[in-house]
Amino acid sequence: MPNLRISGLKVGYGRATVLENLNLAVSPGELVTVLGANGAGKTTLLNGIMGLAPPRAGSILLEDEQLVGLRPEQLVARGVVLVPERRELFGNLTVEVNLRLGGYRTDASSKSLDRIYSLFPILAERRKQKAATLSGGEQQMLAVGRALMAGPRLLMLDEPSIGLAPLIVQEILRVIGQLKADGLTIILVEQNARLALSVADRGYVLEVGKIVLEGTSASLSTDPRLSQAYLGGAADYAAARDQVYVD
Amino acid sequence: MAEKSIPSSRRSPATASIVVAFAMFVLACIIAAIGPQYDVTLLVTVGLTSIAAMGLTLLLIAGQVSLGQAAFMAIGAYVSAILARDFGVPAFVALILGVAASALSGVIVGAITLRLKGHFLPLASLAIGIATSAAIVAAGGITGGASGLGQIPPLAIGPLSLTDDRGFAVVVWLLVAVLGGGLSRLLHTRAGRAIAALKTDAEMAEIFGVNAARLRLIVFVVAATLAGLSGTLYAYYFKFLSPAPFGLTASINLLIACIFGGMAHPFGAVLGAAAITALEMLLQNTVARMLGLSGNVELIVFGLVLICVLLRWPGGIWSALQRIWPQFSAARPGRNIELTPSKRSTAGEDLLTVTGISKNFGGLKALQGISFGVGPDQIVGLIGPNGAGKSTTFNIATGLLAPSEGDVLLMGEKPPRRVSDLVHRGVSRTFQHVRIIPERTVLENVAFGAYAQGHAGMMSGMFGFDRKEEAATYAKAWRALEIVELDGLAHEPASRLAMGQARLVEVARALVSRPRLLLLDEPAAGLRTGEKLKLVTLLHRLKRAGMSVLLVEHDMDLVMNCVDRVVVLDRGQGLMTGLPEEVRQDERVIAAYLGA
Amino acid sequence: MFDTLLFLLVDGITNGAVYGLVALSLIVIYTVTRVVNIAQGEYVTLGALSFSSALSGSFNLFSWLVAGGLAAFALLDLADRRLLSSVRIRILLIRSVWIAGVLLTAFAAHKFPGSYWLAVLAALAATVSLGTLTYRLTVEPVSGASPIVLLIVSVGVYMVFHGVAVLIWGAEPQSVPPVVDGGVSLGPVFITYQSLWICGFAVLAMAGLYMFSERTLIGQALQATAVNRVGAQLCGIPVRFAGQLSFAIGAGFSAVSGLLLAPLITANYDMGFPIGLKGFVAAALGGIVEYPTALVGVVLVGLTESFSAFQISAFRDVIVFLMVIPILLWRNAVRPPEAHEH
Structure with a gap:
């Protein structure tokens, strides 16, 4: 801890x-x-x-x-993981790829993906959509979800x-x-x-x-x-x- | 400290420029008079490289990079050589025509390519440079192609013929001295400040009346002209031309001379030119011969020099010399001058009227139906949480952005088409992210604000015909610094300022342009409490002097104690407009700020 | 008339395939690192020349130089005192294997002169390593600099590479054999097998890169770094590694295109630079960021070159290089480059 x-x-x-x-x-x-x-x-x-x-x-x-x-x-x-103010998403990559890249360091399994999708069900619906096409609120959820994929302690x-x-x-x-x-x-x-x-x-x-x-x-x-x-x-x-x- | 005893008036950069230029010329004359023939040729080479490098350095000071400068040298050289040789044009007339041809191609190339942004411009210049030398080879019928063009007649004016190499060297260095001294003086004049501002931020330069596109073109043409002059003289000295000395390598070497010289000063360019010529000679005559290597050693070494200087020593030679070069200073005027708005506003006439403006970015509605006005002798605050649309409103009010709907009237008329005309309308502003010229002093930064009131061009800047105007400009700048209580920092480089000081320098710069309407974009962000108090006092002084202010600010309490009216924005919409007391008590405003 | 047309078409497409590979290299490098790599054409030269000497069985200076450089940069990395000892051992291990790889392939090619694929391997190992080394030494120290500074640095790199190529291989052209001799007759036009190899490799390389960047996490990480450098850092993607990887890919593609092209034009120290520039002209059509538009550019450049060579041969290069001006102007109007990152 x-x-x-x-x-x-x-x-x-x-x-x-x-x-x-x-x-x-x-x-x-x-x-x-x-x-x-x-x-x-x-x-x-x-x-x-x-x-x-x-x-x-x-x-x-x-x-x-x-x-x-x-x-x-x-x-x-x-x-140590940061969700930045400007979100810094990868606009031309899909929601799912954005999330997977969030877990770049942890070899994120599909289990952790499922966890994000259960936290933010809307992201599961949009998984094949490019990040740039999301609304502001969805982008913020994606930013938080991507950060969680890294398995943060802080x-x-x-x-x-x-x-x-x-x-x-x-x-x-x-x-x-x-x-x-x-x-x-x-x-x-x-x-x-x-x-x-x-x-x-x-x-x-x-x-x-x-x-x-x-x-x-x-x-x-x-x-x-x-x-x-x-x-x-x-x-x-x-x-x-x-x-x-x-x- | 012996140097302290020298009176400051004699240690100005302008005086130093003349001294150095003269010393350079004398030294060149001595070498030309007593040096062996080989040295004279070297002297001419360094001189010619210097002339072109000074032009390129000016271009770099304006924030542009050219990788094809040798093309303009080639045009000057070939045009004058061909005219003099094949068409019997008198040599001196051919020289003039050759330089004119370079200038003209500078105008054409500049007009086409200067709109290119970022790294596109150096790439375009690279292509033009390579294409030009390829074209010289291809057009062999006229230019002699790869095998070259010989028997160029000597330079002559009427019966006076310059056949003597030593005399030629003296002429070349006379030019270097005059141009170097002039350009060195130019840096600290009206045009020089504008050129430096161009590099810092073109939009900022335009706010103070600089026609950025036009000034950029002028600097580009000056650089092309100097390159052309260098090329023409090359033709008359060596009396033989081939495409090789005007190829990509020549352009790059010129750039290396400037980068090595520090990219900041014409004398740096001269030193850079001398240094790379010396290095080249050293490599060709000693290293290559000793190791028995072919000519490409210099290519490798020059490449390494370029990389190392950029990576490890970006200030170049000039950064080392700057310490002994006199700091620019301007005498403080004896009497107090008034810095009042250029024109007093008549009662009842609004300076700024915004009616029902909306702005869409793509599908996003950044603003919807905002209306407000700023009357004479009035301070109006524009507030709202992050993302409320304050900056967009601000930019629309200054004509930087066109509204999707609605109207803006500045002094009762539509905003001018060009941003550079805004200052003539009596409008000035500061920036949310400070935009001051980091390498210049505080005083010079403030003096730049007077750009629109001056007229002195580059020529009068170079040769000192602008003394009266400059004195008046600096008197105003000093006064503005006194008003913001930063006169103690006048000769500090602007890059050393703390955030709060830098913001006040921006206010002083805006004051020097004598606006009727002053727009301040978050002037208190990053200010300490004491500085904020000073800012409030300052704003009320300005108001009393007859200035109107539109203030975008986050610090609610500061705004409430400053302004006559408050406009509150939230998520692109006007939440309310009213007196500070009304706004302070409004539940919606408190909710928008602190959260519901 | 039709024969000539067909011949020019084939010629244009073969050249276009080479420019396409160079354009691809330029785009991978620019998007990930913001370096407009003026030195790109030199990898074409170095690929062809090092292949030529590897094939002739001489154990050349080039592989030694690269291996020495790799060793120096391994030491530089190990000098970081903050490294955990486990990481230190891993770096040491990877770098040793890498250096050994460069030297062993060179040695194998030396032992078995004339073995085509061994020579390809040796040349590729050296040039790819040189790419990563260049990134490490000239880009990483100033990775926050503006694209213009990075561009000028790459001009310096071009000069060094160019000079070194002359020092090692001299100015005389080297002969390079094709993969397979001969060709096929397509009606009146004779197409060498080498042309087909070039086009085939270009298609394969593009497809491979596409699969790599769409299907693998590392490839996606490379894309992510290109789209948003800060975002990539916040995901834990090591952007320095991404930069080295992009330079490795760029160097590899260009080197292979060089050694495949060499049999058609002879390898010499000057072959690469114009190819690099023409690849750049093609890439500029897509702003050095978009592959599909760059491919249109490649065809445009290849065909313009062939046809202008036929019509007004002397001005061929002038026309092709000047094509970049309208291209840049158009691109600048449609989507100007960001003046500065962040």
């Missing part, structure tokens, strides 16, 4: 540093959500863990194994609700809940805070590359600082505005 421990993490692109000195821990079987406004660095955090944006400092330990410096395919082989989801109709979001949420019930460890990055806190055990709130708030879902839901940090309301803008009109 995984026990993820991130300490002193620094991630950036080019000359810009996005995350600095970030600490975060996930216990076995836990569902942890990372919240924050746009540009806070949520996606960068996941890309950093996944080796897509190699960390510049700090350590990421998964059950005492150092993950920093590993390439994405090596991480997948260790059971599953990371980047804004799975983005651009989806409420009904589809509920469907995705149901599956996430089911995966958690099965004992999977999950990191869920979400813009939709209430949604994320409704399924998560604990949460972290990021603001411009730093963690400004953390706690259990229950305590975060009622914390007024959440909506402040989330909607960016911590600053005294009124004073800044009025300053112009003083003279």
Whole structure:
């Protein structure tokens, strides 16, 4: 069972540093959500863990194994799997091939395929269809299904609700809940805070590359600082505005 | 630090350009005067390669790659040689006609191929280069074919005949010095900034009034002309032409000279040309003879040089010299100048009116029936969760995208057909993903914003006829930097900026273009709290100075404290429009943001 | 008149088959790695020349060079301190077998001079390995670079290959025997068996590649990498392996087309480059990404070449190379290349 421990993490692109000195821990079987406004660095955090944006400092330990410096395919082989925000499906390949490729590292049997199809029955119907022809919600299900084919120990989801109709979001949420019930460890990055806190055990709130708030879902839901940090309301803008009109 | 004691006015790149150009010329004259004949030929070769390489470097600075530059050399060389030899055209007139022929083929080739994107352009140039040298062989009746074309008359103007090789070398290096010094000065002028902006992002360049297609063509033609000049002089110096020196290898070697030189500066190109010529001589005379290998060693070594430089040393020679080359700086003006909108808006006239716009991408309905307006002295916020259609709305409002339905009016008229005319309408903007010229200083980036107000072209840039205009431009740039409180970073390279600073540089750049309507695309993303406070203060200052602002932003609280009206989008539809207080209390808005 | 037409048609199709193989190589490499491989034609040359010397029984420098390169890159890979010892042993084992393969095939061809298929094997082992080596040394270090940089790097690779070919084999043409002598008469036109072999191999190679990429997981992984590099990484597909594989396939196809074509035109250091360019012209019709459109391009190039050679022979290459301009313009208007990945 995984026990993820991130300490002193620094991630950036080019000359810009996005995350600095970030600490975060996930216990076995836990569902942890990372919240924050746009540009806070949520996606960068996941890309950093996944080796897509190699960390510049700090350590990421998964059950005492150092993950920093590993390439994405090596991480997948260790059971660290990401469902990216842009889904990154193979548009001109069929649903089934997409799923099979998800299990590239695990020599996925048809048994695991069946499991995905039972989680998302619609995918079974569309198995011979090309991924690009699916609707947004179906594509998101395929992205989650493809990630599950890799047999994850730690599953990371980047804004799975983005651009989806409420009904589809509920469907995705149901599956996430089911995966958690099965004992999977999950990191869920979400813009939709209430949604994320409704399924998560604990949460972290990021603001411009730093963690400004953390706690259990229950305590975060009622914390007024959440909506402040989330909607960016911590600053005294009124004073800044009025300053112009003083003279 | 002895160099600190030199007054800064004398350490400008423009002065340094003149000094280096002069020194180069003097050195060449000395070699031409006292060197053995062999050295003189080498000197001419380096000079000719330099002329063509400087053109190609300018092309590279503009973000284009040509793998067929030798074709233009060939056209210049053959046209002038054939005219002078077979048609009795006076040599100097033939030279002019040869260069003109290269320029004309540059216009034709450029007009056809410059619309090609990405790697298609270098591939097209490769094909044109190879086809040209194949055509020279094939058209043996006129060009002498593979066996070549001899007895080219010497270069002469009237009775003055340039038969002396040493004199020829001096003439060639005079050209190298003038062109090198001029192009070096050009880099830091209005045209030079636009060329660099073209490489960073053509769309960004157009927002500030650059006609990207036209400027690209001009740079391409300049490069072709310089290649043609180099080829013509080659013909008159060696008095013999064959297709071999204008083949694929020649084009590649030219590119290697530029890449080795650093692809950033004309003097880098000269050094690159000198370096590869020296390497070639070394290989031909020493290594190959010692090991008893045939001529292809240089091909292998050049190939390895090309690979290694690209892989390990992409900055080339120039990156090593840049440290001692003076940083560009412009004096801060003594008096304060005003940066107010170019034209005051009359009350009641909307600057931007959007009526019922929809946009479909394929089957996807990105926007449906959005309407709003931005009045004079008004800040309007456009908000909504991810994927709500804010960027699409923004791009339609600036005419980058055409709406599927509905109308957009900017200053009461339809958006201009060309993006580059937008700035003349009094509109400027910043970008969600920062688009600044990374290799230039903050000050130069901001100065680029004044492009549309200037007139100086490449010639006045090269030879310094633009001093007055440049002084005015930099005065504005300094003022804009003071307004965003970044004047302390004026001479920092833009690539070193933090995200928040870079966003403010974009605001300053937009201010320099003196817009009536300023469009800001997520200016607060990645800003720290202190910077956000500064941004709010800044926006209200601008409003007071008579500017209208359309603000796309995620930070709701910032928007609420900034704007006069808020437009809320959700999933491509207008959720509501109203005063900040109304929006703040609306249940639907809170649901859209925090989740139901 | 009809005879000439028929002759030109056969000639055009034979050439077209060779260009088709090169175009296929270019597409496999470009889609997986974003390298427009200017050096592709050199694999044609190297295939033909190394085959010629393997057949004559000389144990040539080329196989040694490739084996040495493989050893160097094995050491480079092993130097990665983060490797598990089990992985390290596996790398060591695979690379040793691989190097031994290159040297043993070369040695076998040396021991049994004149054995056609042994020579083919030796030539193929060396060129295919060279393909993977080239990827490892010149593409992998800058795999995030723009296609334009990758293209210019491949120009450098072309220069090195070209120079090395002259160093090893000299400038004189080498004679290469056909698979089977003779041919059949089709009415007034004589078709060599070699032409048939070339066309047959082209069809077989295309069918094989199609089956490989549709039916096997590795083939699908190759396609996946071509469609979406990030997505492939997130599935655990090692994109570096995919890149090496694509270069191996490309080098192999081009080398075989070279050694099959050589008997018809004689093998020399300069034979490959124009073939590579013409293959590129054909591939450009499909934007260097679509096989079916590229096949139309191949027929177009082959026939244009044959017929223009007949009409205005001197300008044959000029016309074929310039064909790429309208092709690129059309392609650019229909579907422009992505300026940059991501």
